[in-house]
Amino acid sequence: MKVFYMKQDSKTIIKKNKIIIIVNNTISYRKQRQELAEEFCHTLLHIGNQTNYFNTINLDKQEQQAKRMAAYLLCPIYILKNVSVSYDTYMLVDELADTFNVTTEFMQYRLKLIWEQDLDMIICNKGVFYGYIPIE
Structure with missing residues (x-):
């Protein structure tokens, strides 16, 4: 797994069993920590490419699951x-x-x-x- 801080929205890319997490470097450090944790949780919880979702209900559900897990991770x-x-x-x-x-x-x-x-x-x-x- 590699993490890059770039001037773009945070996201996770998984290709050929390699994981790349991109974290938005224009937001506060605390927000970066939260987004990194959420993206990391996506890698553990979800499979597939979220950009292909036409059903926002599934996408919203995955975002909430990752946010909840990130909350447990950062504030146990x-x-x-x-x-x-x-x-x-x-x-x-x-x-x-x-x-x-x-x-x-x-x-x-x-x-x-x-x-x-x-x-x-x-x-x-x-x-x-x-x-x-x-x-x-």
Whole structure:
């Protein structure tokens, strides 16, 4: 497998059992990490050329599968459980994103996979973590 950073959309090319991942070099480093992880996950999860898909439902499904796997890869639950949050306090999603070197939006996506809702922060109360949704 080879990875190239180029001025074009990120994608994976598989030819004759050789894998090339191209990552867009015009986006932020954090976004590059996420796209590299997603493209890597495509190589593990999917076979074939996505550009030949006329059915966007299949393409959307594959993109969601790769994004979900990338979230598990970049923000694994065993490390999330060990994030240092002071006892009986909170940590903003932005701070978690900094800890895992991902974008805030990606961190929100990962937390949504855990708590099945959009979160602004996690709260530690008596050693137990909770997701927090502000009341509007």
